[in-house]
Amino acid sequence: MKLNTMAAVMNFVSRMESASSALYLTCAERYPPLKGKFLSLATENQKFEKMVQQKYFGVITDAIEATFSFELLDTDDYNLEVVLPENATLPEVLRRALEIESTIIAFYLKAAEVSTGLMADMPRAFRKIAETRKERCLALEALARIMQETP
């Protein structure tokens, strides 16, 4: 589905963040040693969603932003595979999480690129979330390495 309005983008952000939160909550249940880490990622997702919403509700005006039209954003390009196989190992789960994070980062960077016609606040918020998520990826990669090295 084409995301042609900010309302559609906000709905998609919400769905995307909720889906990846759900993944981390499942991980927290299944892998008790990393429960704290996964829970914190799920909480951070909620913050990202709120951040986007607050930014937009904060700058939208009936005159300038309300009918902003996006181009080139399509949900089909950002499908998230969040359902984990029952017997997935922790390294497999971490790889899945990294794939999902990469997809989400790609979405936010594209959203930033195509929303430059909006006041600067929105592309800035999208970029900031993408940057934070890149750091998250580094942490997940490090975790995956530790898991693989641990017998």
Add this chain to the structure above:
Amino acid sequence: MSVERLKNFINGEWVEAKTDELVEIRNPARDTLLCHAPMSTRADVDAAVKAAQDAFHDWRNTPPVARARYLHRLVALMEEKFNELSVVQTTEHGKTIDESRGETRRGIEMVEVATGIPSLLQGYLLEDIAEGVDEYAIYQPLGVFCCIAPFNFPFMVPLWFLPYAIACGNTFVVKPSPRAPMSQVALFKLFDEIGLPPGVVNLVHGAREAAERLLDHPHIQGVTFVGTTQVGRQIYERCGETGKRVIAQCGAKNFIVIMPDAEVDKAMVSLMASFFGNTGQRCLSGANLLVIGDDGFYRRFVDRFVQAAASLKVGDGLDPTVQMGPLQNAAAKRRVLEIIERGVAEGARLTLDGRKLRLVGEVPETCFLNPTVFEDVIPGMAVAREEIFGPVASVLRVKDLDEAIGLINASPYGNASSIFTTNGKWARQFQHDVDPGNVGINVGIVAPMAFFPFGGRKDSFFGVLHGQGKEACRFFTDPKIVIERWF
């Protein structure tokens, strides 16, 4: 299933209007019944004005900083209910959810600015106008003011006035549009929640009888109005007879000038919002598109404009992918259809015919039109002259900027006009020479922020001081001059 009958809010209580006359409030996108609004009588208005008059003494003696604190609480609640408030607007008006969110935001901004009343209300003093004699001016509230509100921005428009009025120490009565009263009910529920003293703000549903009583009531000090030029002029004349102050923001026919050096890609987003945002039901909407340039530029530009207009998704504004909602009711659609037919009859070329509906989702056609574009429009035609208040753009070719400015200034209206150019000299000439009171340079909708007055001239405005910001505070107060000497 019973349908809600809206209540008035008078003296801090939700009360039934003393009438059996009700109008149906319908969702224009779905053509479903939402509620009934009572057409309040003279007695209902009298009760509201009496409550406001009774509350005035104590309210004006409440320190400005304390009055501002009520507004701070209101802002917090509005933020909390941001989305719910926006959904109500879309449901009763039809605009897209993002347009409603924009309206909510601007409404909040009005209240935020009014919280600065301890600064906005300050007078001034000159020491020693003669030796040992000082003179100062203080701004005092006057009593009860009212707002007769339109349907097109059912949430925001009363907030252009009400927050400033009450922050200045006045009390207030709102009569929302009988076509879209629910947004004000939602707002007044928040007023109820912040615990304003009874009578400071009052809500009376109704139509002509209620409006006329407000205009004639001896305790109403001033009237704020947004609506048609015809009604605005009548209000101004009537209030002139009784000595009431007036801010009447009225009709418009706004011109957008495209210079041959305009950044077309960047302009297109603004132009779509300007001509088709709020389904064209906005006094700041673009109406006449004046294109300057050679044949090649003209064709490329207009083709691009038509293509962009044709691609707008039209449907129920609650669908997040929809970019344009319906007209507010079936009568409004009929009116726009009539003027489209007049345009065709007068020889304008219908390049994009919005009567051929292309709608998103399963929605009844009752109130919908798609974007419409006329070319070969000449100044005398109805589509170039009359306010259409719908999603219709009239394209006129003009030879140069001087001719464009001449056309703009020949219009009886003077609400807004914009130029799209990369040339500073042209932009400067345009803003200096055009009559309208709101001017955009590479901006399609010149909606002044809350801390600036809302401009407007000629048949688009009747009054002296304008709404919003400091000017509104001057409107809602009167200077008292004190000359002081101590022996």
